[in-house]
Amino acid sequence: MIISVASGKGGTGKTTVAVSLALAAGYCQFIDYDVEAPNADIFLKPDIKNIKKVYIKQPYFLxxxxxxxxxxxxxxxxxxxxxxxxxxxxxxxxxxxxxxxxxxxxxxAVREKDMEVGEISKGIVRPGIDFLKGNLMPGSMRTTTIQNELERMLNKDGIVIIDAPPGNSCSMVMAVKNSDYCVLVTEPTPYGFNDLLISMEVLDTLKIPYGVVINRDGIGDNSIEEYCKNKNIKVHIKIQNDMGIAKSYSRGMTLADYDNAYTEKFQAILKDIEKTVLVQ
Ligand code: SF4
Structure with missing residues (x-):
C-alpha cells in the first residue's frame, strides 16, 4: 500500500505528518520525494548505508x-x-x-557524457523503516530525473510512505501518481484552503482517494472542516496550534517525541486508510 503525503501550500507540516505515519507503521519504506529540499532525515535520523549518484547523458560538441x-x-x-x-x-x-x-x-562530432544531477541516499531507521532520500544537486533542474530513480526503488510489498514536494506542480504529481491513497496536509487559513482545493483537483484527476489533516488548528476558521464535511471528505486529525510542537520541531523531534499519544492516533489513521484502500 502506497500512501503519499502532500500539501498544496508549503510549511503546513507535511513532513511532520509523513514521519508520524512512518513511525506509527513501524515497518515500512519511507521515501523523501521532496528532492529540492529533503528534510525528513532530520526527524527520522536514518543510519545512511549507501549513497548513489544520479547522472544524465548530455551532449558535448567537438x-x-x-x-x-x-x-x-x-x-x-x-x-x-x-x-x-x-x-x-x-x-x-x-x-x-x-x-x-x-x-x-x-x-x-557530437558525443555524449555523463553529468551528475544529484544523489539517492539509502538507510535504515530502527527497527524497520527502509529510508530513501533523493537530493537534487544545487543548480540542477532535473527534479523528475531523481524522482524517476526513486520510483524504481519503490517496494510495493509492504507499506510505503511518500513525503511529496509541496505545491501542485509536476514534481508533486510524480510523487503521488502511484499512490493508493494521499493524505493532504493543510492549515486553516485562506492560503491553506485555496492550495488544498487545487491539490484535491489534481488527485480527483488522477483518481487517487484522499483525506485531510488540518494542522495548526485554531489559527484560522473552520471553513476547511465545513467544506470537507459537505463533500464527504475524511478529516483524519486536527493537530492543535501548539508552541510546544513548534519548539520540538525546531529541535528535530517528532510529534510522538513530543506526546506519545500521537503514535496511537496515527496508527488509527493508518487503519482507516487501509480500510478505504481495501474497498476501492
Ligand atoms: S541539446 Fe537538445 S537535442 Fe541535444 S540532447 Fe539536449 S535536449 Fe536533446
Missing part, C-alpha cells in the same frame, strides 16, 4: 573542427543549442538529454 552544428540547433526543441557564426553555444540547464542532436549533427 568544436574547432570546421563542423556545422546548425542542424543540432534547429532540431533542439528546448533551445539548448545555439549556433552563432562559427561558434556553438550549449546551455546544459535547458538540455533534456534526448540525444537528438547526436543523431542529426555531423557524424562523430
Amino acid at each position: 568544436t574547432g573542427t570546421g563542423n556545422d552544428f546548425s542542424k543540432c540547433a534547429e532540431f533542439c526543441h528546448y533551445n539548448a543549442v545555439a549556433v552563432i557564426g562559427e561558434e556553438v553555444v550549449f546551455y546544459p540547464e535547458l538540455c533534456h538529454g534526448c540525444g537528438g542532436c547526436i543523431l542529426v549533427g555531423p557524424q562523430g
Whole structure:
C-alpha cells in the first residue's frame, strides 16, 4: 500500500505528518520525494548505508573542427543549442538529454557524457523503516530525473510512505501518481484552503482517494472542516496550534517525541486508510 503525503501550500507540516505515519507503521519504506529540499532525515535520523549518484547523458560538441552544428540547433526543441557564426553555444540547464542532436549533427562530432544531477541516499531507521532520500544537486533542474530513480526503488510489498514536494506542480504529481491513497496536509487559513482545493483537483484527476489533516488548528476558521464535511471528505486529525510542537520541531523531534499519544492516533489513521484502500 502506497500512501503519499502532500500539501498544496508549503510549511503546513507535511513532513511532520509523513514521519508520524512512518513511525506509527513501524515497518515500512519511507521515501523523501521532496528532492529540492529533503528534510525528513532530520526527524527520522536514518543510519545512511549507501549513497548513489544520479547522472544524465548530455551532449558535448567537438568544436574547432570546421563542423556545422546548425542542424543540432534547429532540431533542439528546448533551445539548448545555439549556433552563432562559427561558434556553438550549449546551455546544459535547458538540455533534456534526448540525444537528438547526436543523431542529426555531423557524424562523430557530437558525443555524449555523463553529468551528475544529484544523489539517492539509502538507510535504515530502527527497527524497520527502509529510508530513501533523493537530493537534487544545487543548480540542477532535473527534479523528475531523481524522482524517476526513486520510483524504481519503490517496494510495493509492504507499506510505503511518500513525503511529496509541496505545491501542485509536476514534481508533486510524480510523487503521488502511484499512490493508493494521499493524505493532504493543510492549515486553516485562506492560503491553506485555496492550495488544498487545487491539490484535491489534481488527485480527483488522477483518481487517487484522499483525506485531510488540518494542522495548526485554531489559527484560522473552520471553513476547511465545513467544506470537507459537505463533500464527504475524511478529516483524519486536527493537530492543535501548539508552541510546544513548534519548539520540538525546531529541535528535530517528532510529534510522538513530543506526546506519545500521537503514535496511537496515527496508527488509527493508518487503519482507516487501509480500510478505504481495501474497498476501492
Ligand atoms: S540532447 Fe536533446 S535536449 Fe539536449 S541539446 Fe541535444 S537535442 Fe537538445
